[in-house]
Amino acid sequence: MTAPALEIAGLNKRFGGLPATRDVSLQVMPGERRLIIGPNGAGKTTLFNLVTGDLSADSGSVKLFGQELMGMRTPDRVHRGLARTYQILTLFPREKLVHNVVLALLGLDKLRWNPWAVLTGHRHLYEQAREALAQVGLADSAERIVAETSYGERRRLELAMALAQKPKVLLLDEPLAGLSQGERQSVRSLLDKVPRGVTIVMIEHDMDTALGFAERITLLHYGEVILEGTRAEVVADPRTREVYLGD
Numbered sequence: 600m601t602a603p604a605l606e607i608a609g610l611n612k613r614f615g616g617l618p619a620t621r622d623v624s625l626q627v628m629p630g631e632r633r634l635i636i637g638p639n640g641a642g643k644t645t646l647f648n649l650v651t652g653d654l655s656a657d658s659g660s661v662k663l664f665g666q667e668l669m670g671m672r673t674p675d676r677v678h679r680g681l682a683r684t685y686q687i688l689t690l691f692p693r694e695k696l697v698h699n700v701v702l703a704l705l706g707l708d709k710l711r712w713n714p715w716a717v718l719t720g721h722r723h724l725y726e727q728a729r730e731a732l733a734q735v736g737l738a739d740s741a742e743r744i745v746a747e748t749s750y751g752e753r754r755r756l757e758l759a760m761a762l763a764q765k766p767k768v769l770l771l772d773e774p775l776a777g778l779s780q781g782e783r784q785s786v787r788s789l790l791d792k793v794p795r796g797v798t799i800v801m802i803e804h805d806m807d808t809a810l811g812f813a814e815r816i817t818l819l820h821y822g823e824v825i826l827e828g829t830r831a832e833v834v835a836d837p838r839t840r841e842v843y844l845g846d
Contacts, residue, residue: 601628601629602662602664602665603626603627603628603629603662603664603665604627604628604629604630604631604663604664604767604768604798605625605626605627605650605661605662605663605768605798605800606625606626606627606660606661606662606665607623607624607625607626607646607650607659607660607661607662608624608659608660608662609622609623609624609658609659609660610622610623610624610646610649610656610658610659610660610661611623611656611657611658611659612645612649612654612656612657612822613657618821618822619642619645619822620642620645620646620649620656620822620823621821621822621823622659622823623642623646623659623819623822623823623824624824625817625824625827627768627798627800627815628798629664629798630795630796630797630798631798631799631814631815632799632801632812632813632814632815633798633799633800633801633813633814633815633816633817634801634802634803634809634810634812634813634815634816634817635800635801635802635816635817635818635819636802636803636804636806636809636816636817636818636819636833636839637818637819637820637842638820638842640821641819641820641821641822642819642821642822642823643772643802643819644686644772644802645822646819647683647770647772647802649661650668650681650770651673651676651681651683651770652668652671652672652673652676653673656669663676663679663680663681663767663768664680664767666679668681677764679767680765680766680767680768681766681767681768681770682761682762682764682766682768682769682770683761683769683770683771683772684757684758684760684761684770684771684772684774685757685772686772686773686776686802688753688754688757689757690745690753690756690757691745692744692745692746693744693745693746694744694745695741695742695743695744695745696732696737696740696741696742696743696745696748696756696759697725697728697729697732697741697742699745699756699760700727700728700729700731700732700756700759700760700763701724701725701728702760703760703761703763703764704724704727704728704763704764705724727763728741728759728763729741730763731759731760731762731763732756732759734759734762734789734792735755735756735758735759735762735789736755736785736789737752737755737756737759740752750777750778751778751779751782751785751786754774754775754776754777754778754782754786755785755786755789757774758771758774758786758789762793762797766797767796767797767798768797768798768799768800769793769797769798769799769800770800770801771790771799771800771801771802771803772802773802773803773804774786774790774801774803775787775803775805775808775809776804776805783805783808784808787808787811787812790812791812801813810830810834813830814829814830815827815828815829815830816828816829816830816833818833818838818839818842820842825838825842826838826839
């Protein structure tokens with residue numbers, strides 16, 4: 600039997616007396632495209648932070664292809680094939696696009712010297728970075744400064760930074776947020792081209808675009824999974840309309 604790419608079981612996190620996630624359990628199979636939805640405050644980003652190790656869970660289990668991640672540092676999770684993007688962009692605005700991707704390739708290690716004086720000799724890192732930029736349509740912008748690019752280009756840059764790490768599981772936290780309709784379609788097309796060897800779990804509020812991407816959907820409300828199923832099942836369920844669509 601094939602092991603899930605990502606398996607979460609009984610995951611709990613409280614902030615003071617407020618539960619952020621309550622006994623969250625879900626399985627995402629290899630190659631799957633999973634959408635996680637829910638109103639603001641439902642615990643979606645907190646769930647991602649627990650999976651990546653940016654937050655420590657109070658209890659529960661997170662496994663990547665059967666390997667337990669709980670207690671493991673974030674960089675170690677990255678090395679095992681987990682990558683993510685953030686709802687709020689986390690870029691180096693005064694650096695070139697290619698330099699941002701190179702730093703992503705180094706993981707989350709903090710360099711205590713001038714990185715460019717050291718990294719310019721590592722041609723393979725720059726080759727990988729340029730390949731990732733080409734994958735998201737930014738090959739001709741590699742030498743541009745991030746601050747000089749549009750918001751849509753920065754969203755694509757963050758996606759390139761994640762893809763450059765050759766992830767097995769990619770977590771996308773609202774990758775379409777703040778984009779124009781045309782930019783949303785462009786990013787969606789890029790995601791469609793990501794190989795099936797990469798499992799994708801996406802948080803997104805743009806339902807029109809995201810529903811066409813997802814094969815299964817998980818609905819969170821007040822930190823709990825209240826519904827999970829196919830697109831048709833979740834859209835048709837009255838609980839979705841009640842807690843998310845506002846009907």
